[in-house]
Structures are given as structure tokens and as C-alpha cells.
Amino acid sequence: xxxxxxxxxxxxxxxxxxxxxxxxxxxxxxxxxxxxxxxxxxxxxxxxxxxxxxxxxxxxxxxxxxxxxxxxxxxxx
Amino acid sequence: xxxxxxxxxxxxxxxxxxxxxxxxxxxxxxxxxxxxxxxxxxxxxxxxxxxxxxxxxxxxxxxxxxxxxxxxxxxxxxxxxxxxxxxxxxxxxxxxxxxxxxxxxxxxxxxxxxxxxxxxxxxxxxxxxxxxxxxx
Numbered sequence: 001x002x003x004x005x006x007x008x009x010x011x012x013x014x015x016x017x018x019x020x021x022x023x024x025x026x027x028x029x030x031x032x033x034x035x036x037x038x039x040x041x042x043x044x045x046x047x048x049x050x051x052x053x054x055x056x057x058x059x060x061x062x063x064x065x066x067x068x069x070x071x072x073x074x075x076x077x
Numbered sequence: 078x079x080x081x082x083x084x085x086x087x088x089x090x091x092x093x094x095x096x097x098x099x100x101x102x103x104x105x106x107x108x109x110x111x112x113x114x115x116x117x118x119x120x121x122x123x124x125x126x127x128x129x130x131x132x133x134x135x136x137x138x139x140x141x142x143x144x145x146x147x148x149x150x151x152x153x154x155x156x157x158x159x160x161x162x163x164x165x166x167x168x169x170x171x172x173x174x175x176x177x178x179x180x181x182x183x184x185x186x187x188x189x190x191x192x193x194x195x196x197x198x199x200x201x202x203x204x205x206x207x208x209x210x211x212x213x
Binding site for chain 1: 084085088120122125130131132133135138139140156191
């Protein structure tokens with residue numbers, strides 16, 4: 001599984017990254033967590049509000065900092 | 078500096094004009110752009126919602142309110158949003174007195190339409206995003 005955090009690196013993006021890392025750790029699953037900070041790349045995803053979260057290339061959330069539990073729910077599906 | 082390009086501000090109110098091919102379609106677009114310029118709402122991409130681009134859909138979900146401006150009774154913008162699962166606040170320019178194929182799109186008309194929308198049912202919502210129009 002590939003999890004991407006889309007955002008230019010503001011505190012909200014960092015918090016979302018931390019929450020994603022915690023979710024992956026708690027679920028004890030194999031996942032690669034990456035960051036997309038380039039505005040052009042973020043726009044390619046159609047994201048207009050950051051931070052956003054993409055799982056395996058599909059944006060599942062934008063404009064909010066999902067909690068660890070919310071992320072766990074999404075990536076457990 | 079990366080922070081200068083941050084897109085993490087509050088989504089606020091997003092506005093979706095139909096931007097159709099007729100005079101009232103053009104009016105919907107120009108009114109929306111005027112309202113965006115004045116800070117009353119943020120212009121958003123109706124085509125992206127119609128194409129069900131996940132990033133666009135999720136970005137729209139982050140908004141406080143969604144407003145559609147349609148030029149005619151076809152209500153394309155409203156229907157596109159509804160098809161994507163949203164319940165927008167809808168304005169039809171025909172209901173506001175602007176007839177298809179009989180509307181001259183100029184600054185005066187744009188101002189009149191913007192005033193009707195800003196002073197209509199969305200007044201309370203729009204004022205949350207802004208404070209009023211810049212008058213330009």
C-alpha cells in the first residue's frame with residue numbers, strides 16, 4: 001500500500017503525516033508513506049485544499065487533518 | 078518559500094457557475110468571478126466535479142458551503158453537484174430576472190446579479206466568508 005500526504009509542508013501536513021504513520025504502525029501493515037509537496041503534482045491529483053491524503057494513487061481526503069483512527073478506518077477497507 | 082503557496086487555508090464557501098454557452102451562462106461565470114474577487118466565495122471547478130476527480134470531490138467536501146449559479150432552468154451546475162452527492166445552495170439567474178438570449182452581459186448586469194445573489198438566501202453564509210463586496 002502506498003500512502004501519500006499532499007501538502008507543501010505546513011504544520012497541518014506534518015500532523016497528517018504523523019497521524020498516518022501512527023495509523024500504519026498500529027495496524028502493523030506494510031505501507032510506504034510518501035509526501036507530495038510540489039504544487040503542480042498536488043494539482044494533478046485535483047486537490048485544491050490541503051492537506052490531502054491519497055491511498056494507492058486515489059485521493060481519499062482533502063482539506064482536513066484526519067485523525068489516526070479515521071486513517072485506520074480508511075486503510076483497513 | 079513553500080509556506081507562501083500553502084493551500085491549507087479554510088475552504089470556506091465554494092461557488093460553481095454553470096459557465097454555459099449562452100448569455101446567462103456567461104453571466105453566471107462573470108458573477109461568480111466577481112464574487113470570488115470580492116472574497117465572498119472561492120471559485121471552484123465544476124468540470125472537475127462533473128468528471129468525478131477524487132481530489133476535486135474531496136476538496137469540495139472540505140467546504141463550509143457550496144453555491145451554484147445556473148443561467149437557465151436546465152440547472153446543470155446544481156445537478157452536477159447533486160450527482161456527486163452534494164446539496165448546494167442553488168441560484169438560477171432566470172429566477173432573478175435574467176432571461177436567456179435577452180440578457181446583455183456588461184458590468185451593470187454583473188453588478189445587479191451579484192447584488193441579488195449576495196443579498197439573497199446566501200447572505201448569511203456568504204458573510205461568514207467575507208464581510209462584503211469590494212465594490213469593484
